[in-house]
């Protein structure tokens with residue numbers, strides 16, 4: 259499974275793609291089971307360079323508590339910094355946050371790999 | 378401290394205005410991200426994991442109360458109520474919105490602050506001894522020279538697009554509190570045998586992927602020739618630095634490739650060609666700058682303060698604070714006070730807006746309005762009367778700023794790591810917290826004595842792990858956070874790059890491993906030895922055995 263993520267230009271907020279628009283919560287993100295629609299969404303997102311910066315696809319795993327990014331970095335992006343649970347989206351709590359916190363997957367983050375490549 | 382004049386102020390206002398237009402053009406789509414990114418970086422604005430980060434320059438780590446209060450106001454108004462002091466003695470705001478950045482730059486400019494040259498391949502903020510002007514150990518005030526360097530390097534057209542970023546440190550004390558030997562250029566003020574003031578010039582130190590302790594290329598540079606000599610060093614670097622490979626672009630690689638002697642020879646050759654009169658500071662200008670750093674109007678006081686002595690004997694917390702956070706001052710009846718931003722459980726280097734305001738108030742009421750930032754992510758009130766220490770301590774204590782742990786095991790440097798930084802492999806802050814909490818019992822921390830732990834979330838080494846007595850580097854093992862330990866590093870006058878202990882450890886093992894290392898030290902140490910000394914004498918074997926024994 260995949261999701262499409264980026265940072266919003268105007269404020270840097272972490273956002274996810276959902277049916278043609280950007281949403282702030284991972285719980286509202288569109289999850290793609292197949293490659294083709296995921297790639298199509300990524301192409302569409304790249305055509306919005308004045309809305310978001312550097313969109314990229316991330317891998318998602320269906321855990322017992324719900325879906326969550328496989329990469330630790332992407333879980334941190336979806337939640338907020340682990341040293342300040344009162345900051346970021348994790349502060350709002352709920353099932354979506356619980357599912358991400360419960361996830362244990364490990365994978366290199368495509369976001370970081372892209373960033374290093376560009377450097 | 379140095380005061381901006383009307384031209385400086387006008388320039389800052391113009392520059393903030395220019396950025397306001399650039400942001401507007403970006404938001405309207407007139408500028409692409411590729412066009413805009415270098416512009417925002419020139420104004421210290423990075424994009425991190427959760428938001429933009431604004432890095433504010435704090436020239437040689439010196440602030441006045443008005444500036445610190447403004448930083449607190451920005452933290453409260455545009456961020457989440459706190460700021461993060463870095464190993465470059467700058468301040469980072471981690472939750473900035475692009476649309477607010479122009480207003481923030483305006484607010485900074487009003488108090489003579491900015492974010493220029495906090496990013497990019499230019500000469501960055503100079504690090505200076507945080508005890509400058511207060512310690513009896515120094516032979517001159519390094520801030521005078523740091524200010525001269527600031528003026529010379531600010532918007533220097535020739536050095537605005539170097540092969541890579543460039544960092545200078547300066548100290549005038551034998552005890553180095555700036556990590557001078559790990560900077561692109563380290564300047565150590567010394568007196569020659571005939572009493573003349575000069576700089577020992579160290580070039581090509583650095584951390585990151587390829588750590589180097591910098592070699593000395595000039596034993597004694599007459600102080601008046603500083604700027605022309607720096608210009609010569611930068612020219613040689615600008616000409617021959619490896620622009621083709623980002624990993625080889627720092628001056629340390631060039632110096633290592635050429636050898637210190639040959640590099641020094643090329644600098645001399647270049648130096649001879651420079652019209653020194655155009656570059657070196659005229660004596661009148663030097664005197665003008667020096668005037669800004671004249672000592673404050675100290676009172677004539679006895680060496681011993683009854684109030685201070687009494688508080689020490691009556692209040693054990695205060696006595697501990699006096700032992701660890703209070704340093705001798707060159708002026709009788711005064712002391713240098715270290716304000717720890719390392720309360721166990723807190724994020725190293727973070728200060729809340731309220732804490733910033735408390736420190737600003739104390740500096741104003743009791744400390745001649747002088748505040749310093751250390752590269753170890755703490756604050757300093759450099760001029761406090763011994764008589765006032767009990768009330769200053771009480772105010773710090775009420776604000777959670779009186780942790781008596783300077784240079785102890787819980788006084789840990791940690792970069793923002795994967796909690797904030799887009800380049801990180803692993804988190805640094807929670808590791809620091811887990812170690813500090815393990816050693817939160819102050820008697821135990823004091824019994825262990827000086828022990829510098831430094832943690833970086835990736836090989837860029839913003840957390841100075843290479844020069845930690847215990848260094849900790851976050852690595853990515855197939856997407857999991859692991860930590861590589863090094864031992865025996867030092868960023869001080871006895872600078873050395875730490876040696877690898879063994880295979881990287883999972884996050885859950887790091888605090889325990891530090892505990893095991895400390896136990897080996899306590900067992901092996903001889904009279905008067907710090908952790909570092911014991912390691913240097915006993916070698917890595919007993920430490921390695923303690924940490925990896927079970928695994929075998």
Ligand code: SF4
Nearest residue numbers: 792798801834835839
């Ligand atoms: S050391 Fe790496 S992770 Fe830490 S702040 Fe620097 S770049 Fe980021």
